[in-house]
Amino acid sequence: MEKIVEIRWHGRGGQGAKTAALLFADCAMSLGKYIQAFPEYGPERMGAPVQAFDRLSDHPITLHCGITNPQIVLVLDPTLMATVDVTQGLPADGSLIVNTSKSPQEIRKELGLKNAKIYTVDASAISKDKIGRDIPNTPMLGALVKVSGLLDYDQMIKDTEVKLEKKFAHKPEIVKGNIEAIKTAYDKVKGEK
Amino acid sequence: MAIKKMGWKELMPGDAISGGTAAEFETGDWRSEKPIFHKENCINCYFCWAYCPDSAILLDENKKVVGIDYKYCKGCGICDRECPTKKEKRAITMETERK
Amino acid sequence: MPGLRDLVKKSDPLTGGHRACAGCGAPIVVRQVLMSSKDPVVVVSATGCLEVVTTIFPYSAWTVPFLHNAFENSAATCSGIEAAYQALKRTGKIKEGQHINFVAFGGDGGTYDIGFQSLSGAVERGHDMLYVCYNNEAYMNTGIQRSSATPKGASTTTAPAGKVIPGKVQFSKNLTEIMVAHEMPYVAQSAVGFWRDLTSKAEKAFSIRGPKFINVLQPCRLGWGYKPADTAAIGRLAADTCVWPLYEVENGKYKLTYKPKEKKPVVEFLKSQDRFRHLLKPGNEAILESIQKETDKRWEALLAKSEG
Amino acid sequence: MPRIARTGNEAMAEAMRQINPHVVAAYPITPATEIVMIFAGFVANGVVDTQFVAVESEHSAMSACVGAAAAGCRVMTGTSSQGLQLMSEILPIASALALPIVLCEVNRALSGPINIHCDHSDTMAVRDFGWIQIFAENAQEAYDSVLQAVVIAENMQVRLPAMVTTDGFIISHCMERVEALEDAEVKKYVGEFKAVNSVLDVGKPLTMGCLDLQDYYFEHKMPIVESMKKAKDVILEVGLDFGKQFGREYGLVENYKMDDAEIAMVAMGSTCGTARVVVDELRGKGVKAGLLKVRAFRPFPAEEIKQSLSKLKSVAIMDRSDMFKNQGGQVFTEIRSAMYGGANSPILTNYIYGLGGREISLDDIRKIFAEQKKNAESGEVSQLIQHFGVRI
Incomplete structure (x- = not known):
């Protein structure tokens, strides 16, 4: 990885876009990357559209300006796409990953998007199935690792497991559910043929 | 009192000073009225001592009232006012300060 | 209960040589309160008369550790010292059992008004400290401006008795009751002129852990306008007319600590001081009546609580 | 570690x-x-x-x-x-x-x-x-x-x-x-x-x-x-x-590629990181650009700053606050005062920027450096003090 990879997460306040951005960066750092993760801050409360960002690089990152042209955009809540231009600043060779049961082709049609790569994964369904609740941000991490190829999958799983075990020491079922959700999303995320 | 003013290098660090240095400062010249202590009439009730704002009631080593500390006494007259002794046998009386 | 025979054996927390007015009540309050402590004391004072007259560099009248920070923060500053004491005790720098009493002084300006938030906060946090308000019912340090402790009708430089407005229009804020509402372990009111009352209350306060508050009426010969010799006597008159009842509230239980043999009319108190002189002129009967009425109301309410 | x-x-x-x-x-x-x-x-x-x-x-x-x-x-x-x-x-x-x-x-x-x-x-x-x-x-x-x-x-x-x-x-x-x-x-x-x-x-x-x-x-x-x-x-x-x-050394200021610099930016805090990227870019293009980061503002490292800047041609001094005195921000004022009396003083211009969290982007910094380059070449100050990026 020569340069800096920039990522943008779209979600609604309370959905965990910030947490996902932090989790991903934390994991990337454990795997040797230089990272930045930061949310967009405003007076918004639960439910409002929010964004969070990641920067990853093999070299120290010094710049501290905002991210306007992310290579990867993740959408935690597909209903956002009706009101928020999630593709803003997305370059022609960028990637869009959407949490939805729909196919990438359907999303492309909905967005009227000419270029960029589109991927979909039903992270909410996976989350409900594996974790028991609709918290799509963890499975989306699996999809992101698959699509971006930025991190080594096995190492990423191992690292996340260690971190979750630390956080949920007395709730092993949560750790297991989350890891399975990440793995499932990794396997199931699909792009256009 | 002509005390030499300290230079800044002579000051204690941090705007601090040892406690109790005001004892060196005399406020006796504030008086226009002067309390006179009459030991023979004193019943050692300590009311004068309790109400003196200027810690100017002198006690001996046996903690008996022995007089007024004119170095500090500002002549407010509280000691006289609070002294419970009878009119004809006052332990403290006030008179005009003679300069 | 300490008698004066015991207190005279103690070392004096204040030396002479301070620059308070002749007949000032504040040093009387300080000496009586601090000498009631069995343990060492550390003192904080708000900016105000007391601090100004006792610490004119390089002359400090304090023979106990003393810190002045600013006007409105003596309670917060004292809570910082108390926190430091707890921290040093925890880390073994101060030995267990080496008790220190922390005392914050503030005038009515530094307590009722600008320092009220700091006081309320420190009390709510439960610091082990005694806060003593030496209440002379106006901002005396800056030249007798009204405070929320100033009684109705009193003439001050920011609520002067004029042709249209006869001095302060409002009754004083009942801070003691506000402190009671903090549900703190000990709240009391005392006055200069009652040495036994004040020293007993201070001694009791020092025996209790947690926040304590004593509101001491401190006649000010300059701001109130009377002969300096009368400082203690005027404090007693305030209690005898019930404009300033002496009582304590221990864990919510009210106790009257002084009941005048004969409740004197308020006008006796008012006519003893220049600040009320204008009220005694014809035409101000209604104000006098309203002051008497309010005094009676507060007194009756206090009696009811004390008996109940 | x-x-x-x-x-x-x-x-x-x-x-x-x-x-x-x-x-x-x-x-x-x-x-x-x-x-x-x-x-x-x-x-x-x-x-x-x-x-x-x-x-x-x-x-x-x-x-x-x-x-x-x-x-x-x-x-x-x-x-x-x-x-x-x-x-x-x-x-x-x-x-x-x-x-x-x-x-x-x-x-x-x-x-x-x-x-x-x-x-x-x-x-x-x-x-x-x-x-x-x-x-x-x-x-x-x-x-x-x-x-x-x-x-x-x-x-x-x-x-x-x-x-x-x-x-x-x-x-x-x-x-x-x-x-x-x-x-x-x-x-x-x-x-x-x-x-x-x-x-x-x-x-x-x-x-x-x-x-x-x-x-x-x-x-x-x-x-x-x-x-x-x-x-x-x-x-x-x-x-x-x-x-x-x-292993991580600190000073009062940090000189980044300042040794042979002709134009430079002086900044404090996070903006320095973004400016580094632009300095690197310009260096890649052969422009002798540098960054002076002021780390300690009090005490003010006047001598160190003077030493760093005196050989330069034009310097952009970044202030993320204004003093409302019509004479630039705090950093600018301090540095101008520090440079007074020196034999060689570069052109100093002040950019008051980023108030209330207003973004300072790579392009913004590129633009400021371009202005410094112009100043250096012409030897003239284009604009002494500007409220950078504010809408009129």
């Missing part, structure tokens, strides 16, 4: 945990709230010995800090913006009492209008109160500088309070890679607190905070003057020593 992912706030709180101060008195305020929150968690979980005083205002926070520090304790707090202003009455009292309180400050715009985002107006407003001020560029520097601030402030030659600042949200809420020290290393590095005066010393009663009349106030201000002079050397020594011990 543990490598951790931390936001600026988390990094500061982590440093505070490892320092394990005797007393922390603090009040929450965006964007510094997390520092207080995280630290309260350390207290609740018993991982620090600190007596935590959750006061009812910043005014009381600094008041309690002064009380605790006067009682001979190592004391810390954190705040931002309005909170720092509410403390401001007590800040010069802390320095006059020579209390080495360390404050974690998150730079945020001052009201009004109310705004929670970054600029330097809050920290600048309290610049003349006898506090050491260190601006951190990122989370790593925030962490390292908080540790160093304790050592600098408590140095017997200095004995002044110190604040370490990060840029609100940009650093305070940005998670980055931080190389932390081991707890034991920090404990050893900051050492035992040595009190000079203590109001808890009942055997040696001191009076602190006296009233000074015309005959002593001036004398009581001189120790601050002297301490600030010494603080310059101490900040340097501590920064060098930190580098020797832990």
Whole structure:
């Protein structure tokens, strides 16, 4: 990885876009990357559209300006796409990953998007199935690792497991559910043929 | 009192000073009225001592009232006012300060 | 209960040589309160008369550790010292059992008004400290401006008795009751002129852990306008007319600590001081009546609580 | 050394945990709230010995800090913006009492209008109160500088309070890679607190905070003057020593590609990181560009700055706050004053930028450098002071 990879997460306040951005960066750092993760801050409360960002690089990152042209955009809540231009600043060779049961082709049609790569994964369904609740941000991490190829999958799983075990020491079922959700999303995320 | 003013290098660090240095400062010249202590009439009730704002009631080593500390006494007259002794046998009386 | 025979054996927390007015009540309050402590004391004072007259560099009248920070923060500053004491005790720098009493002084300006938030906060946090308000019912340090402790009708430089407005229009804020509402372990009111009352209350306060508050009426010969010799006597008159009842509230239980043999009319108190002189002129009967009425109301309410 | 992912706030709180101060008195305020929150968690979980005083205002926070520090304790707090202003009455009292309180400050715009985002107006407003001020560029520097601030402030030659600042949200809420020290290393590095005066010393009663009349106030201000002079050397020594011990060296300023530079930018805080990228770009194109980062704003490193800038042709001085005096911002004013009387002075221009968190992008910085290049070539000042990026 020569340069800096920039990522943008779209979600609604309370959905965990910030947490996902932090989790991903934390994991990337454990795997040797230089990272930045930061949310967009405003007076918004639960439910409002929010964004969070990641920067990853093999070299120290010094710049501290905002991210306007992310290579990867993740959408935690597909209903956002009706009101928020999630593709803003997305370059022609960028990637869009959407949490939805729909196919990438359907999303492309909905967005009227000419270029960029589109991927979909039903992270909410996976989350409900594996974790028991609709918290799509963890499975989306699996999809992101698959699509971006930025991190080594096995190492990423191992690292996340260690971190979750630390956080949920007395709730092993949560750790297991989350890891399975990440793995499932990794396997199931699909792009256009 | 002509005390030499300290230079800044002579000051204690941090705007601090040892406690109790005001004892060196005399406020006796504030008086226009002067309390006179009459030991023979004193019943050692300590009311004068309790109400003196200027810690100017002198006690001996046996903690008996022995007089007024004119170095500090500002002549407010509280000691006289609070002294419970009878009119004809006052332990403290006030008179005009003679300069 | 300490008698004066015991207190005279103690070392004096204040030396002479301070620059308070002749007949000032504040040093009387300080000496009586601090000498009631069995343990060492550390003192904080708000900016105000007391601090100004006792610490004119390089002359400090304090023979106990003393810190002045600013006007409105003596309670917060004292809570910082108390926190430091707890921290040093925890880390073994101060030995267990080496008790220190922390005392914050503030005038009515530094307590009722600008320092009220700091006081309320420190009390709510439960610091082990005694806060003593030496209440002379106006901002005396800056030249007798009204405070929320100033009684109705009193003439001050920011609520002067004029042709249209006869001095302060409002009754004083009942801070003691506000402190009671903090549900703190000990709240009391005392006055200069009652040495036994004040020293007993201070001694009791020092025996209790947690926040304590004593509101001491401190006649000010300059701001109130009377002969300096009368400082203690005027404090007693305030209690005898019930404009300033002496009582304590221990864990919510009210106790009257002084009941005048004969409740004197308020006008006796008012006519003893220049600040009320204008009220005694014809035409101000209604104000006098309203002051008497309010005094009676507060007194009756206090009696009811004390008996109940 | 543990490598951790931390936001600026988390990094500061982590440093505070490892320092394990005797007393922390603090009040929450965006964007510094997390520092207080995280630290309260350390207290609740018993991982620090600190007596935590959750006061009812910043005014009381600094008041309690002064009380605790006067009682001979190592004391810390954190705040931002309005909170720092509410403390401001007590800040010069802390320095006059020579209390080495360390404050974690998150730079945020001052009201009004109310705004929670970054600029330097809050920290600048309290610049003349006898506090050491260190601006951190990122989370790593925030962490390292908080540790160093304790050592600098408590140095017997200095004995002044110190604040370490990060840029609100940009650093305070940005998670980055931080190389932390081991707890034991920090404990050893900051050492035992040595009190000079203590109001808890009942055997040696001191009076602190006296009233000074015309005959002593001036004398009581001189120790601050002297301490600030010494603080310059101490900040340097501590920064060098930190580098020797832990591999990351710090100074009063940082010269980035300044040796042969012809044009440069002077900035503080997070903007420096963004400017580095542009300097690298320009260097790649053969433009002799550099960056001078001012790390310590108080004491002000006038000599060091003069030395760095005197050979240049044109310099952009970045101010993330305005003084509203029609003569530029604080950094500009200081540097212009520092350059006065020098044989060679470059063209100095002032950019007041980024107020209320207004973004400063790579393109913005490219544009500013382009203007410097033009100034350098023409030898003329295009615009002395500009409010950069503001809409008309």
